[in-house]
Amino acid sequence: MIVEKYGGTSVADVDKIKAIAKHVADIKKRGHDIVVVASAMGKTTNALIQLAKEVGYANNDREMDSLLSTGEQQTVTLLAMAIEALGVPAISLTGYQAGFITSNHHAHARIKDIDLTNLKQQLDQGKVVVVAGFQGATENGEITTLGRGGSDTTAVALAAKLGWNCYIYTDVDGVYTTDPRIYPQAKRLEEITYNEMMQMASLGSGVLETRCVEIASKYNIQLYLGRALKTDLSKGTFIMETKHLEDMPITGISVKEDYAIMRVLNIENDGIYLGNLFQLIADLNINIDTISQQISKDNKINFTFYCNEKQSDLILQNYKEEEFGYKIERILGFVKLSVVGVGISTHSGIASKTLNTLTKNGIKYYQITSSEISISLTIEKKDKEKAVQVLAQAFDL
Amino acid sequence: MIVEKYGGTSVADVDKIKAIAKHVADIKKRGHDIVVVASAMGKTTNALIQLAKEVGYANNDREMDSLLSTGEQQTVTLLAMAIEALGVPAISLTGYQAGFITSNHHAHARIKDIDLTNLKQQLDQGKVVVVAGFQGATENGEITTLGRGGSDTTAVALAAKLGWNCYIYTDVDGVYTTDPRIYPQAKRLEEITYNEMMQMASLGSGVLETRCVEIASKYNIQLYLGRALKTDLSKGTFIMETKHLEDMPITGISVKEDYAIMRVLNIENDGIYLGNLFQLIADLNINIDTISQQISKDNKINFTFYCNEKQSDLILQNYKEEEFGYKIERILGFVKLSVVGVGISTHSGIASKTLNTLTKNGIKYYQITSSEISISLTIEKKDKEKAVQVLAQAFDL
16 A cells, blocks of 8 residues: 655656556556555646746745646646556546645645545545645635645645555655765665655755655654665655664755745744744744844844845845844855764764865854754855765765 | 627737726726736747647546646736736636635536625726636645637626626627628627527537526526627627527527547447447536437337537547447438527518528438427538528528
C-alpha cells in the first residue's frame, strides 16, 4: 500500500504520463493498493501565471488559486485515463473531491483535515486513485493551493492519514550533501533522518519542503525521494526516524536564497509595537526566521528579523508606518547558509571550524544562529558559491 | 440587470479577454448588476480532447468532464482578474461554486437546480460575478458538463433563475433564415419567437441549442444573440414571446446533420421489446427523434427512429442483441431539413410547396413529420446544399 507522487517534469508530456501509467498499472496488477499524487504538467503553471499577468493580475490570490488548480486537475484526469487504457480501473480526484479541507489562506493554505470517505470508497472498489496535488478547498468550497512544495505535502499528508509509505518521484536522484550545481562533488545521501532533512529543507535544500518532512516525522511515515521511473530504490534517498549508517557529523550544507533583513530601531520597550507587528505577520501567514533583538542602555529595542524577499514585499505592502509608529527598514542581498548534521551536538569544534573556514577565505558573515543539529549564517549573495565550496571541502561532503 | 455569455472565440486570447473585461466593467460602472458566463478559450477544449486521445481515452466521460471543465475555469479566473485590474470588483465561480446541481449523466448532464446563495452574496457585495459555463456538479461533488451548447444553457438558466435578460455573444451576427454558408443570400432575422427558434434550434440551425430556448420561453426571459463587443443591438437577433414584425409565413430553413436511421423489423406486438429499448435509450440520456412504427398484417411491428450518428454509436455499444431478442439496423448518410415558421399553421400550401419544390429539383425525401410551425424531411446528405437553395428561393428567404 503506497502513495506515489510525481512532480511536474515527470508528467511533462503524453509519453511521460503513459510511462507512469504503465508503472502504476503494474504495481496495481501485482496486488498493491496505490494512490498517486501528481503535479501540473511541466510548464503549465508558469504558462497560467503568465496569462494572469497579461490580463492584469494584481495579487488576486483567490482567482490565481482557482486558475492554477486547473493544471493538476488536467494531469490527474489524463493519468487516470491512461491507467484505465491499460485495463486497470482508475479515478481522478481534485483536492476538493479527495477531501482536502484547508484554511482560507489563498496561495499558501494549510491542510486542516482530510476526509478520506470518498477516496477509501474508490480504493475499496479496486481503483487506483489519482489525486491532484497542491490543492484543496475551504469548508465553503473556495479553491485553495498549498504553496511551495504543495504537491509533496498532499502526498505526505495522504500517506500519514492512510498510514502508508510515501514515494516522492522527481527529477533529482535524491538528497545531496549540498547543491550539486554549486559543488559538483556533492554526494547523494542514501539515508537521512527526519530532523536532518527538516533542517535541510527549512534551510533551503530545495528538494523537499519542511512541512512535508514535519508531517512524515509526526506520523512516522517512511519517505523516499528519487528519480521518476527509476525503480532501483538504492539510487534515491530514504528519509526516516534513525539512520542505519554510521553518523557523519555533518550531513550537508544548505542554502536559502533571497534573504531580506528587516530592521526596526529604537522601539519603546513596552511590547505593544512587537505585538502589533507579529499580529500583522501572522495575519499574512508568514513564518519569519531568525529573530533577534538588542536592548540599548536607554531601554530602547533594536529589532531584526529575516524573511525571504517575497515575504518582505508582502510585509511592506501591509505595514502602515503611521499606524505602527516606527519606520521599518529592509536590506536585501543576503543568503542563509546552514551546516546540518546530527553530529553537531556530539562532535565539538563544528562551529569553530565553520567560522574559521569562512574567515580564512575572506567571507563575511552576519547573523549566526544554531540548533542541536545545525549552524546557520547569513552571508552576502556574492559569497554564496565560494562559501559552499570551502565548507564542503572542509567537512569532506 | 443582465446576464452576458461569451463563447470560446470571443475569449480566445488575452486581448479579447481584456476587451470584454473593459465592456463588462463599463456596464458595472454605469450601475448595472451583471453576471458574465464564459466558455473555454478558443481551441482549449479541442486541445484537451486531443491530449486525452493521446493518453488512450476510451469513453471515460467522468474523467473527460473533469478535464474539460478546467477550460472554462481558466477563462473565468482570467476574466475576473482582468475586470479587477480595471478597478471593478469581480469574482469567478466554477459551475459547482455557482450552485449548478446536475444529473450524473457525464458529458450531457441536465441542470437539476441552481442554488444561488453564493452568487447572490457576491452580487450583494457589488461584484461582477463571472461563472464558468458548460459545467456543474452532482450532489456528490462529481464534476459534470452539460453537453453541446452547454455554456448557453448555463447563461439562460442563470437568467431564468435571476429573472434577468440574457445576451448571448458569439461569432455570428444573429439568427439567419438559413445557414449563410449554404445559402449566401440568407437574411438575418431581427426578431424570432421562442417557438420558431426552438424549431430552428432543435432542427439544427446551430446557433442556439433547443434547451436554452426552452428555458428562456418557460421563464419568459428575453434572449439576444449577437456578435461579441458589437454594442449596437439592432445588429443581432432578439428571441421573444411574440414578434413585432409582420409575420412572414416561413422564418427559416434549418438543417440537422449526421442523421442515422435506426430500424428494427418484425417485432412481436406485445410492448415488451419497445419498453426495454426506450429504457436503454433513457438510461443513455438520449432524446430520439421522429419515431415511427407500422403494424403489418400478421400483427408484427416495424419500428424506426432517427438520432444523430454519435448517439447511434452509443446505442449500438450498449444494445445487446441476445438480450433484446431482435437485430437493430443502422443506416447512415442522412440530414434532416426543416422549414420553420409560425405562418405554417395559418398559411395554406406551405407543405405542398415544399414537397413540390424538392420533387421538381429531383431531390428524394424519406420520413416526413410536421408540427404547428414546422415541416421536416429526411433527405440524403448529398442533396443538402441543393435542397436548402431551392427552398430558400421558393420561400424568398
